Amino acid sequence: MSAHDHAVDGQLPHEPEKATLQARNNILGFWLFLGAETVLFGTLFAAFLALRHNIGDGPSANELFKLPMVFAATMILLTSSLTSVFAVQALHLHKKKAMVGWLIVTILLGLSFLGLEIYEFFEYVHEGHKFTTSAFSSSFYTLVGFHGAHVAFGVVWISLVIGQVLKKGLTVVTAPKVYISAIYWHFIDVVWVFIFTVVYLMGKVG
C-alpha cells in the first residue's frame, strides 16, 4: 500500500484522500476525534443551559444580543462551509489551483468571522458583560470562546495545508490533509448552528 506514497499528480486515484491505509486511518481517527469534540461542546452547552439565567448584576441575554450581527456571522460561516466543500470537490477532480483558491476563500471568511466575534466580545465587555460578571457570562464566553478558538485553529491549520500543497503538490500524502481539514471546518459550522440557536436565538426569546 505504501507504494502509493509517492504517486505524482498525474496518477492520482479519484479519491486521493483515501488511497493509503494511513490516510484511511487518519480519516477514521479524525471522525472519532469529532465524536469526542461533540461531547466536549455538548458538556459546554449543558453547563451553559444550566447557568444561562443566572445573570447576577450583568445584562441579560435579551438586552445584550443583537440579531443582525449574529446573522451576519452565521452567513459568513455557512458560506465558508460551502467554499470548503468546493475545495474538496476540486480535490476530487485533481484541480490544484481551484482547490487552493477555494481554501483561501474559506480562510478569509474564517478570519472575517473571527474579526466579527472579537468586535462583538469588545462590545459586550463595554456593556458590562465581562468574563467574571456572572455564571451566565462565564459560561457564555467559555462556550463561544471555545468555538472561536476552534475557528482560529482551523484558519492556522488550513493555511499550513495550503503551504504544503503548494510546495509538495497534490499527492496521496497531502490530499487527506485537505480532506480532513475540510471535515473539521464543516464540524465547526455544525457547532455554530447550535450556538446561534441555543445561545443567541433562545437567549433573545428568553
Add this chain to the structure above:
Amino acid sequence: MSAHAHGHTVKRYRGLMDWLTTVDHKKIGILYMIAGLFFFLIGGLEAIIIRVQLMKPMNDVVAGDTFNELITMHGTTMIFLAAMPLLFALMNAVIPLQIGARDVAFPFLNSLGFWTFFFGGLLLNLSWFAGTVPDAGWTSYVPLAGPTFNSGHGVDYYVIGLQIAGIGTLLGGINFMATIINMRAPGLTFMRLPMFTWTIFITSALIVFAFPALTVGLVAIMFDRLFHANFFEVANGGSGVLWEHIFWVFGHPEVYILILPAFGIISEVVSTFSRKRLFGYSSMVFATVLIAFLGFMVWAHHMFTTGLGPVANGLFSIATMLIAVPTGVKIFNWLFTLWGGSIRFTTANLFGIGFIPTFVMGGVTGVMLASAPADYQYHDTYFVVAHFHYVIVGGLIFGIFAGLHYWWPKMFGRMLNETIGKITFWTFFIGFHMTFFVQHFLGLLGMPRRVYTYLEGQGFDNMNFISTIGAFLMGVGTIAFLLNIFITWAKPRNAAADAWEDGRSLEWTIPSPPPEYNFQQVPLVRGYDAWWKEKMEGNTAMTPAEPIGSIHMPSPSILPLIMSLGLFIAGFGFMYDRLIVAGAGLVITLGCMVIRSLVDDHGYHIEPEDQEKGVKA
C-alpha cells in the same frame, strides 16, 4: 512493492534514546507498565499511611490536613496514574498482536499519549514537593475545591495534572478504536475478535465519549480558580451541583473504562486455562456493549443525596440496577467456561478465579447502593469505600495481576516464577478481603469516610485494626510481585512462542518477545480462537495471508516527549500566573505539531534478509 523506491534512511537510536523516541507499541506498553507500577507503589504507600493512621482510635500518625491530602492523592493516583496506565500497558502489549497487526493505527500518537500521561502524573505528584497538595478528594467537589475555600495551589496541581494526563488517555482511546476497526488481519471479523480486544474496543469508545466531559469540567474549575470565572461560585450564580453532574458524567463511565478490560483479561485467562472455548461468546460481546451503553445513563446514582427529586432518583436507580443483568450474564459465562474444563491453577488463573466471587460481592453491594432510599443510609460511610474497593481492587487490580502474569512471557520472553506468583496471589487475596470485608460493617455501624480519626468505644476499633493488618498483607503481596520481576529478570529469555501451550489467539503464534514488526507475514484468520483452531486441525503455524516481503515501519521520534514537556511547562506557567511561561510552553507544543505536519514521516523498511536475523523488540 519495490523496496528500492524507499531509500529513506532513518536514524536508529540505542539505549535510553531508543526508549525516549520509540513509537513501537510493545516498548510503549513496557513504558506504561513501568510508570504505572511506579505510581501504583506511590498510591499504595499513601494507602498504607492512611491505614496506619486509622489503625487505632485517636491516632496521630498524620494530622487531619495531611490525611485529606493522602486520601485525595491516593484516589487520584490509583485511578488515573496506576490503574489506567497499567491497562494501557496491556492494551499496547497485546491488542496489535491479537488482531494480527504490525502496529497501532497511530504510532506517533501512541508515544505522545504515553508522554502526556507521564508528565501529567509527574506534575500532579510534584505537589508533594511544592508543599501544596490537592486535598479536596479525588472527586474535587466544589465549593471545597473552589478558590474561596481552597486558596492554595493544591487543587491547581490536580486540575492541570489531570488535564494533561487526560489528553494522553483520549489519544489512546481514539488510537485503539481506529486500530481495531482498520488494522485487523484478513478473516478476523468483529465476531471473531478475542474477548480482550472486544473489551478494549468498547473501553476505548467509553474513553472517547467520557473524557471530554472531564476536560470541560477541569477547564471550568481552572477558569474559576485562575481567572475568576463563576461556573461554581454560588454567590455569582454558579452551581456546585453542576460540577457533580459534569464530574460523574465522566466519572461513571470511567468506572466501566476500568472494569471492562478486566472482564476481557479474565475471559482470556479463564478460557485458556480451562482449555475450553469461552462460554457464550456472543452474549459476552452483547453484555459488554450493553454495560457501556447503560454506563452513560447512571451517573446521578453518585448524587442521590444532593436532592434531585424522586423522579430522577427513581430513574437513575432503575437504570443502575439494570446493569446487574449484563454483568450477571458475564459471571455465569465465566462459571460455565470453567465448568467441565481441565483447569490449570497457574497464578494468572488463580487471580482469574479469585476475581469472580470477589467481583460478585462488589456487584451485590453495588445493587444495594443503587437503591436510592437505602443509599441515604450508606452515603459517605465506609460501606461505599468497601464497595468500590471490591470492584476496583477485587475486579480491576486482580484482572491486571492476572493479565501481567499471563502475558509476561509474551512481553519479556521470560516466564514469571510460579511459586512466588502463588505467594503473591494468596497474600494479596487474603490481605484484600481482610482490609475491605470488615469495612462493609464499619460503614453499616456508621463510620464516616474521609475522616482522619475516630473515638474509641463505638465498635470501630477491632475492625479498623484488622483492616490495617490486611493492608500490610496486600503490601507484602505487591513486594512479592516486584521480587518476582527482579528474580525472573536474571533468568534467560527462553519463553516459547506459545508460552502456556494452550494459547488460543494470535499473539501466541509469534516469538516471545515478538520481533519489532510482530508478524513476518500477516496471518489468515479462519475462525474464533484462530490459533487454537489451527492447532486442533494439526497445523503448527497460521496460514499466511501475504508473501514474505519488505516491511514498512514508522520512524522513531523525540517530538512526543518535547510536546508533552511543553504542556508540562505551560501547566506550571498557568498555575503560578506566569503567562509568559505558559505561552512559551504552548509555543513549544504547537511548534512541534507544526513540525510534525510539515515534515513527512516516510518511515523505513525491514528487508526479508534482515527479518531472518530476527530483530528483537
Add this chain to the structure above:
Amino acid sequence: MSSNHDHAATGNVTKRHKVEGPKKHIVGFVLSLALTIIAFAAVAAGEINTTFTYIILVGMAVVQVFIQMAFWMHMKDRGHLFPIIGIISGAFVVFTMVIMAVYWVWW
C-alpha cells in the same frame, strides 16, 4: 489486512466514478440558508409563544445539522459506518447531558 479489499475497491472507483457536480452542495447551502432564516425570523417576529419558538428553533437546528452532515461531511457516502456510529454515540451522550441540564433548571 481488510484494507486490501478496500484498496481494490478504490481502484475500481477510478474507472467508474461519475464526476460530481456542485449542484448538490448548492442545494445543501440553499436548504441551510432557508432553515437559518426561518429560525431568525421566528425570533425576530417575536409574537409566537416561547415554548413553540423553542421547538421551531431546535427543530430547524437539528434538520440543518443533518443536511450539512449528509451533504458536506459526506456521511451519506459509503464507508462511513464508523463515523456515523461515532457521531451518534457522541450525540447520545450530549443528549442525556442536555436533558439533565434542562430538566434540572426547569423543574
